[in-house]
Amino acid sequence: MMTAEDYPVVDRLEEIWRTGQELGLSQAQIHHVFDSVFNEEKEKEAIISKSHGSTDYKRTIQDIARMITSYLKIFTKFLVFLTAVCIVVFIVISLHNPTRKLVTRNIQDVIYPFMTTLRYLTLPILTRYPHLSQWYSEECLVPNVFYDQPSIDCMPCSKDPQPIKTAGLQNFTDMYYNNGRIIIVTDAMLQNMTWGDLTKELDIKQEFEIGAFKYFSETNTSMEALRWFVKEETINSDDHIEWRINRLETLHVVRQIFPRMYFIPSETEVALHRFVYVDGPEADSYPLPLTEFANVVLIQGEGKSVLTLSPSSHCQDICNSVTVTLDTTHVLFFNWIYWRPVRVGGESISTLAMSSFY
Structure with a gap:
């Protein structure tokens, strides 16, 4: 029902209608004029409404941008503050x-x-995701040439460099831990572990394919000889095998063959990476690499090894080289901060395992 305010509009519409009739327009034409006017007004309203919506959208985007900028400023200030604190702490600890x-x-x-x-x-x-275990195999390919050990007290290796042969070691931490002494423990391995024991438990071919297993021979250098070795798993008199163990699957087996030594402190960590060296009686001499941690354990699984422990560059002036003979099941402990080992010979087939601890 129309109100009083609607009558002027109705009167105006009736006036427009009469004007159309006076101009000779039919009712359909007059309806078409009204529809055109109404549609044009609707389009104008839509454009205006869209314009207002776009303005609101722009305002929303601007508000979000201001919020992000504010958070970034706060985070940047916090990062600068944290960096400054770390620098101050580092300076205090260093000086x-x-x-x-x-x-x-x-x-x-x-x-x-x-x-x-x-x-x-x-x-x-x-x-x-078992395939992620291969990331444990990653190692540093580019060493830091600027790194050097801090000042080292070389007096322990200068006073009494000869190895101490012992059994039933009970006071290892107090007397030998991190002090440069050389120890041969004769009761750490209960039985010998041979190259045959390793080949029974592990897939040598797979280790060779992933690059962990390296085979050297002076007489058999052809690819056929290498394939024959991987297949037959036998050692010649001049063969030399370097085996870096860093796959978890292989490491679990090797830990059972060469277990943790009883004298290693229970609160310390044994490195994941292990090394196994197998040599024929006429194999050439070779240096042993630096292990992950400085405290080194060498286990003579079978045969005999003769090693020369040369003083490190920091201790060359006051320490002399030491020759050590490891018999079957003997375990050698030393610290590579003071000593650098070289295997110079042995008897029969030798299986030598190396690990380290913190």
Whole structure:
């Protein structure tokens, strides 16, 4: 029902209608004029409404941009502050000797539990995605040529460099840990472990294909000889095998063959990477590589090895080289901060395993 305000509009429409009739327009033509006018007004309203919506959208985008910029400024300030704090802490630890000793003494007790917990947390991920274990095989391909050991006290290796042969070692941490002494432990391995034991438990061909297994021979250098060795798994008199073990699948088996030595402190960490060297009685001499950690354990699984321990570059002036003979099941301990080992010979077939601990 129309109200009083609607009558002027109705009167105006009737006036327009009469004007159309006076101009000779039919009713259909007059309806068409009205429809055209109404449609034009609707289009204008739509354009205006769209313009208002676009303005609101632009305002929303601008508000979001201002918010992101504000957060970025806050994050940048926090990052700068955190960097400044880290620099100050680093300077204090580096220049203030009591603080450095305090931090070093306390952080040692945290590293191993933290890494052990982290490893346990990642086990479900490795179980679900076993191919991720190959990342453990990654190593540093470009060493830091600017790195050097801090000042080293070489007095331990200068006073009494001769190896100490012992059994039933109970006071290892107090007397021999990180002090440059050389120890031969005769009761750490209960039985000998041969090259045949390794070939029974492990797939030599697979290890060779992934590049962990390297075979050297002076007499048999052809590819046919190499294929024959991988197939037959026999050692010639001048053969030399270098086997770097960093795959978890292989490491689990090797840990059972060459277990953790009883004298290694329980609170320390044993490195994941292991090395196995198999040599014929006439194999050439070769240096042993630096291990992941400085405390080195050499296990003579079978045969005999003669090693020369030369002083490191820091201790060459006051320390002399030492010759060590390892018999079957004997275990040699030394620290490569003071000593660098070279295997110079042996008797019969020799299987030598090397690991390290923190």
